[in-house]
Amino acid sequence: MEEIAIIGIGLQPFGRNDGMSGQAQGAAALRAALKDAGVGWEQVGVAYGGSQDGGNADALSNHLGLTGIPFVNVANGCATGGSALASVVASLQAGVADIGVAVGFDKHPRGAFNPKPADWGLEDWYGETGLMLTTQFFALKTQRYLHEHGIPEEALVHVAQRAFRNGALTPHAWRRRELSFEEIAESMPVNLPLRKYMFCNPAEGGAALVLCRASEARRYTDRPVIVRAAAMRTRHHGSFEVFSPGLAAKQAPAPTVTASKAAYEMAGVGPEDIDVIQLQDTDSGSEIIHLAENGFCEHGEQARLLREGATDIGGRLPVNTDGGCLANGEPVGASGLRQVIEICFQLRQQAGARQVPGTPRLGYTHVYGAPGVSAVTILEAR
Incomplete structure (x- = not known):
């Protein structure tokens, strides 16, 4: 199957962009990606994109031009960006078009997300218990995981400390102040063991990619990035995911585990070959869990790796080098594509x-979204 390359990237910085609609932020990111690739909108033959609260992605054609392009809206929670990218790659490999784009954007109101149980196939009791509030669900999941694998709570602090340290080095990050161990460890409890600085913020912003067949990539750029794998998987019965109404007697692997295994198989590489990593870190506990689920360590090893600096920029497993969701915030539609960028x-x-x-040479991205969707990409410099 023919390889696909990323030839253009564009980012509308995340944070709060008052006076700018979500769609305008998506359009700004898409224009930047097209400029980076040296491609006109009229040359693009297929597009996939998504947004949770910012409007329909296909309406970006109103901003870029009504060219009749097949533009598919994607809605996979926090995995929207990764799902859009996987869809564009598949379309280009199928010969649907010569050039495609993946785009995501959002403009969330302040405060925690407020999903409705019925929209996720759940009854009202699930919301009445408080578990629709994702901060509470992930705190319970983190508490259980730390207990099962003997991981101290200080590991949660180390994740956040590194995220804000990396964010301080990133010009387009939203949170650019480095925080001390004590500031994080003593910050306001939200849902213990998770505290204020261990959560990302719902945010605004946009991200976009331009792709084509790898054999044509050097017509547009001298620095193509090859998509070695783009895999998306949903949950199996028995996996313990956000909006799971109960725990099965026998737990099944998480969709992250199955998506990562599929991606490694597609790319013909293993976790030991990856040089730089982006993992979903909507909270500190999620990153800890995802380190193991993506194959980068055994369950229970995370505390030592974090304490020794293995996940730092100069470590052997550099994770979330731009500060991840903790430092950048999360506009749901755009977050997965920010990782790729x-x-x-x-x-x-x-x-x-x-x-x-x-x-x-090899980079890795991972997103995880409700109600149990994971997307993984493996990228190569060539």
Whole structure:
């Protein structure tokens, strides 16, 4: 199957962009990606994109031009960006078009997300218990995970400390102040063991990619990034996911586990080959869990890796080099594509003060969304 390359990247910085609609932020990111690739909108033959609260992604054609392009709206929670990218890759491999784009954007109101149980196939009792509030669900899941694997709560602090340290090195990050161990550990409890600085914020912003067949990529750029794998999987019965109304007697692997295994198989590599990593870190506990679920360590090893600096920019497993969701916030539709853009910066050697040492060749991204959707990409500098 023919390889696909990323030839253009564009980012509307995350945070609060008052006076700018979600769609306008998506359009700004898409224009930037097209400019980076040296491609006109009229040359794009297929598009996939998504937004949770910012409006329909296909309406970006009103901003870019009504060209008749097949533009598919994607809605997979926090995995929207990864799902859009996987869809564009499949379309280009199928010969639907020569050039495609993946785009995501959002504009969330302040405060926690407020989903309705019925929209997720659940009865009202689930919301009445408080579990529709994702901060509470993930705190319970984290508490259980730390207990089962003997991980101290200080590991949660180390995740957040590194995220804000990396965010301080990232010009487009929202949160750019480094925080001390004590500031994080003593911050306001939200849902214990998770505290204020261990959660990301719902945010605004946009992200976009332009892709084409790898054989044509150097017509547009001298720094193509090859998509070695783009896999998306949903949950199996018995996996313990957000909006799960109960625990099965026998737990099944998480969709992250199945998506990561599929991606490694597609790319013909293993976790030991990856040079730079982006993991879903909507909270500190989620990153800890995802480190193991994506194969980068055994369950229970995370505390030692974090304490020793293995996940730092200069470590052997550099994770979330731009500060991840904790430092950038999460506009749901755009978040997964921000991860890919950061890996492109790293593989292109354009990451500035946060550039990982040496010459990274393989990068990895992972997103996880409700009610149990995971998307993984493996990218290569060539």
